[in-house]
Amino acid sequence: MSQEYEKLVYPTREKMIWMYEIMVRIREFDEFVKRSFEEYPGMIRGHTHPSDGEEAIVAGALAAINPDDYVGGTYRCHGITIGRGVPMKLVLAELWGKKTGICKGKGGSMHLCDMSRNLLPACAIVAQGIPHATGVALACQIKRTGQIVLCFFGDGATKQGAFFESLNIASLWKLPIVYILENNLYQAYTRVELEDANTAAGENLSVKARAFSMPGVTVDGMDPIAVYRAVYDAAKRAREGKGPTLIECVCYRFSAHGNAIVAPPMPTWFPKHEAIEVYANPREYEEWRKKDPITRFKAFLINIGALTEDQAKSIEESAKREVEEAVKFALESPFPAPEEALEDIYA
Amino acid sequence: MPRKITYIEAVNEGLAEEMRRDPTVIYYGQNMAMTEKDPFLKEFGRSRVRITPVSETAQIGMAIGAAIAGLRPVVDLWMTDFVLVAMDQLLNEAPRMRFVTGGQVKVPVVFKMGYGFVAGWSVTHSNCWYNLFNLAQGSKLVIPSTPYDAKGLIKTAIRDDNPVFYLTPWNIIMLTGEVPDEEYTIPFGVADIKREGDDVTVVAIGWMVHRALAAAERLAKEGISIEVIDPRTLVPLDKKTILNSVKKTGRLIIVDQAQKTGSVTGEIAAMIAEEGFDYLKAPIKRVCALDTSIAYSKPLEEYIIPNEDKIIATVKEIVKK
Numbered sequence: 001m002s003q004e005y006e007k008l009v010y011p012t013r014e015k016m017i018w019m020y021e022i023m024v025r026i027r028e029f030d031e032f033v034k035r036s037f038e039e040y041p042g043m044i045r046g047h048t049h050p051s052d053g054e055e056a057i058v059a060g061a062l063a064a065i066n067p068d069d070y071v072g073g074t075y076r077c078h079g080i081t082i083g084r085g086v087p088m089k090l091v092l093a094e095l096w097g098k099k100t101g102i103c104k105g106k107g108g109s110m111h112l113c114d115m116s117r118n119l120l121p122a123c124a125i126v127a128q129g130i131p132h133a134t135g136v137a138l139a140c141q142i143k144r145t146g147q148i149v150l151c152f153f154g155d156g157a158t159k160q161g162a163f164f165e166s167l168n169i170a171s172l173w174k175l176p177i178v179y180i181l182e183n184n185l186y187q188a189y190t191r192v193e194l195e196d197a198n199t200a201a202g203e204n205l206s207v208k209a210r211a212f213s214m215p216g217v218t219v220d221g222m223d224p225i226a227v228y229r230a231v232y233d234a235a236k237r238a239r240e241g242k243g244p245t246l247i248e249c250v251c252y253r254f255s256a257h258g259n260a261i262v263a264p265p266m267p268t269w270f271p272k273h274e275a276i277e278v279y280a281n282p283r284e285y286e287e288w289r290k291k292d293p294i295t296r297f298k299a300f301l302i303n304i305g306a307l308t309e310d311q312a313k314s315i316e317e318s319a320k321r322e323v324e325e326a327v328k329f330a331l332e333s334p335f336p337a338p339e340e341a342l343e344d345i346y347a
Numbered sequence: 348m349p350r351k352i353t354y355i356e357a358v359n360e361g362l363a364e365e366m367r368r369d370p371t372v373i374y375y376g377q378n379m380a381m382t383e384k385d386p387f388l389k390e391f392g393r394s395r396v397r398i399t400p401v402s403e404t405a406q407i408g409m410a411i412g413a414a415i416a417g418l419r420p421v422v423d424l425w426m427t428d429f430v431l432v433a434m435d436q437l438l439n440e441a442p443r444m445r446f447v448t449g450g451q452v453k454v455p456v457v458f459k460m461g462y463g464f465v466a467g468w469s470v471t472h473s474n475c476w477y478n479l480f481n482l483a484q485g486s487k488l489v490i491p492s493t494p495y496d497a498k499g500l501i502k503t504a505i506r507d508d509n510p511v512f513y514l515t516p517w518n519i520i521m522l523t524g525e526v527p528d529e530e531y532t533i534p535f536g537v538a539d540i541k542r543e544g545d546d547v548t549v550v551a552i553g554w555m556v557h558r559a560l561a562a563a564e565r566l567a568k569e570g571i572s573i574e575v576i577d578p579r580t581l582v583p584l585d586k587k588t589i590l591n592s593v594k595k596t597g598r599l600i601i602v603d604q605a606q607k608t609g610s611v612t613g614e615i616a617a618m619i620a621e622e623g624f625d626y627l628k629a630p631i632k633r634v635c636a637l638d639t640s641i642a643y644s645k646p647l648e649e650y651i652i653p654n655e656d657k658i659i660a661t662v663k664e665i666v667k668k
Contacts, residue, residue: 070416104449113448120415121448128435131408138409139416142373142394161432165405172400344450345485347508 011063011228013306019063019224020301021315023055023294026079028319029088030255032327033078033095033109034270037259041267043096044259048109051079053222053254054182056293058083060227061150061180065235070118070140072133073152075110076182076253077122080152084119086112088322089329098333105336106344118147127153127160130179134166137177137244148176148238150231156187158205159195167244171212174243178234181205181248182221188257189274206248214244221249222293225300252288349525357494357526358459358515359387361501362421364530366391369419372505375399375406376423376459403433410456411441411510419505424460427476427514434479441510442485453508457501463554463604464517465641465652473641473648475553475605477514481581481614486510487535488582492556494524496579499533507535516554516604536583540592544574547662548592550615551575551602555653559602562658571666581611589615590623597628598665602653607635629665634658 011019030050036043051058058079062071073080081091086102094101095109102114110124120136123129133151140147157163158181170177183205185192193199198207209216215234219226227249234245256271271277275285301307352360366372366387375397380388387396399406403424410420424430430437437458444454463475480488487509491497497515504511541556542563551559556577563573574592578584593599599619601612616631634653642648 072412102449103447103451106449107447111447113451115415115448115451120412121444121452123440125435125439128404128408128440131405131436132412132415132440134405135409135412135414135420136416137412139413139418142413142418143371143416161402162404162408165400165402166408168400169402169405169409173397344446344448347445347450347453347455 010232011225015063016301016306019059019228020297020307020312021319022059022062022083023224023297024315025088025319025322026055026058026082027052027294028316028323029082029091030078032323034255037268037270044109045097046108046110047075047258047261048095049076049258050253050255051076053288053293054184054251055079056224056297057152057180057182057221057227057249057251060224061152061231063224064228064231065148065150068118069147070120070133070136070149071152072120072129072136072149073122074126074129074154074157075122075124076154077112078109081112081114081119081122084114084117086114086117086119087326089326092326092330093333096330097335098330099336099340100329100333104340104344127157127162129153130157130162130166134170134175134177137170137175138173140176141173146239148178148235150178150180152180152182154187155181155183155185155192155196155205158208159187164211167209167212167214167246170244171214174241176238176241177244178231178238179244179246180231181246182251183248184251184253186253186257186274189278191279204248206246209246214246216246216248218248218250221251222291222296224293224297252291254289349527351523352494352526353520354494354497354515354522354524355520357498357524358501360526361498362505363387363390365502365505366395369505371417372419372421373397373413374421374423377401377425379423403430404436407433407436407458408440410458411436411444411454414454414456415444415452419455421457421459421505424458426464426472427460427462428472428474430458430460431476438479438483442483444485445509446485454510455508456510457504457513458510459501459513459515461515461517461520465604465648466518467643467645467648468641469643470640475603475636477512477581478605478610480512481611486512486582487580488512488514489535489580490514490516490553491579492516492519492553492577494522494526496533496539496577498526499531500535500579502532503535506532514553518554519557522557533579535580536585538576538578538585538588540574540588541577542573542575544572544596546572546596546666547598547600548574548576548589548596549600549602549658549662550589551577552581552611553604555602555604558653558655559658562655562662565655566659566662571662573662584615584618586618586622589619590626593619593623594626597626599627600632600634600658600661600665602634602658604636604652606638607633608638610635632661632665634661
């Protein structure tokens with residue numbers, strides 16, 4: 001370990017390797033998800049939103065909490081699901097509508113959930129998962145379990161009433177929750193400065209925290225260590241009963257918002273990022289690609305002697321193998337019996 | 348010894364009993380438990396009894412989250428009109444959670460709200476929006492019409508593992524009725540025959556149960572015998588009791604305070620048309636609020652809402668056939 005490492009970061013080496021692995025596995029998974037539109041056309045139905053480019057947020061945030069804490073997310077939920085430890089094969093089987101999927105093929109890509117890992121049902125309506133996660137934090141507070149909640153959402157969600165209502169109550173009641181705002185600069189296809197008053201005024205989105213008298217910070221969402229440190233502090237604060245924190249992670253997704261929205265029988269496909277396809281600004285996209293969180297983190301880890309090239313290669317290969325095995329598993333898995341549509345309606 | 352208490356007292360008794368029985372039951376809403384004198388606050392404390400801001404989306408959405416994490420929230424939402432700002436949570440989230448996760452979660456929440464305040468509240472506070480809640484498979488819909496039913500059903504609602512819309516008609520919350528001292532619950536999906544009769548089946552909901560009973564009393568003097576059925580829970584609906592009654596009488600009238608078009612009365616009528624058509628001696632009739640908005644001025648408001656005279660006139664229209 002170099003002197004630089006000792007000064008700079010909080011996570012242990014073991015934790016950083018775990019973070020790196022998570023990031024590589026998310027990337028490999030979502031690269032496959034995009035390819036699968038060509039390689040296995042028709043298998044993914046509806047709308048799918050990859051997490052590539054935003055891996056550092058998932059890895060940094062999840063590394064800073066306990067395994068029994070709760071995690072809630074949005075329709076862009078592949079990252080937190082893999083990060084939380086759900087095997088890729090159960091995720092892919094869900095994306096392909098198979099009976100073996102994590103939600104028995106009833107939810108698909110936008111509605112992943114694994115309550116055995118305290119991964120809350122992903123909420124596919126913008127911002128509407130924020131009150132759910134806030135309510136889970138209320139339960140943690142009332143039951144005095146010592147658990148906290150990480151609530152992930154995008155920049156678009158911060159324009160919804162659900163965001164304002166929930167953060168107000170969370171601050172008022174000092175609920176044990178950390179709000180992770182993934183600002184990837186686009187609400188679906190709309191650039192953030194076209195819809196956000198703070199951005200238009202040249203301010204960070206984290207200033208919204210002021211409205212709720214809670215701490216708000218902005219960090220580099222392409223740097224897992226920066227995210228880790230912010231979430232670590234916020235989690236500590238939440239656990240101590242001091243209430244919520246809003247953490248804006250400025251990032252960039254490397255994929256388009258989602259696959260093309262087309263009506264059957266036209267096949268869907270995965271388009272290029274909106275910077276290129278909508279705003280004719282490929283340069284922006286190229287600039288952000290240079291900040292690839294995985295490349296940067298790998299270089300950092302090698303530089304401080306926490307990781308070797310060989311180890312990195314082995315992590316990559318293992319992730320690729322996991323994808324291959326997931327594909328095999330999902331292909332071999334049966335579809336649900338049609339009548340299962342009438343199960344799980346009532347408890 | 349049965350006691351006479353008001354409808355609202357019965358609701359509160361049932362709720363308090365459940366909070367005493369089960370420490371995971373929490374209760375929150377707007378403009379409640381504001382001072383330490385509040386009986387719920389005194390008995391159960393600030394952790395389980397909370398005032399919320401005017402934030403229906405958060406109130407409802409947080410109840411869903413708290414339920415997933417092991418609590419049983421009862422959310423007081425005051426009026427069905429007020430939850431229209433939070434329909435995603437009520438229709439697209441709460442009832443779908445269990446299904447979309449492949450059965451991984453339970454959402455035991457009670458959404459408690461009044462409806463249909465007919466006392467000059469005009470267009471935005473007098474509606475009966477339960478036709479919307481009737482659409483959300485995965486949730487249940489309860490409308491008690493008496494203090495006895497109100498108490499028994501809120502206890503069942505709180506113990507149910509699914510989202511339950513527990514709706515109270517504003518116009519009868521001061522109505523008194525007998526409630527036993529000993530504990531009891533009322534199962535969902537069991538209609539109550541409030542009055543037995545042979546000539547016409549009248550299915551009435553909420554406040555309208557009382558208007559149907561008053562109409563039946565007047566008709567009895569003219570020799571017309573009315574059977575009044577209160578479904579008590581619209582989801583699940585006790586089809587059997589309604590079908591059996593129609594089999595006996597051959598005639599069905601459905602009385603509801605909600606507007607006719609798109610209402611739950613259409614569902615009940617369709618159910619009988621599908622499953623009990625051969626029993627019918629006359630067309631199914633519905634006595635509902637007129638298809639307009641609820642007006643402020645008293646004569647306008649009265650004209651819109653079903654009443655005894657309208658029920659009697661409709662009965663006479665079909666008993667001739």
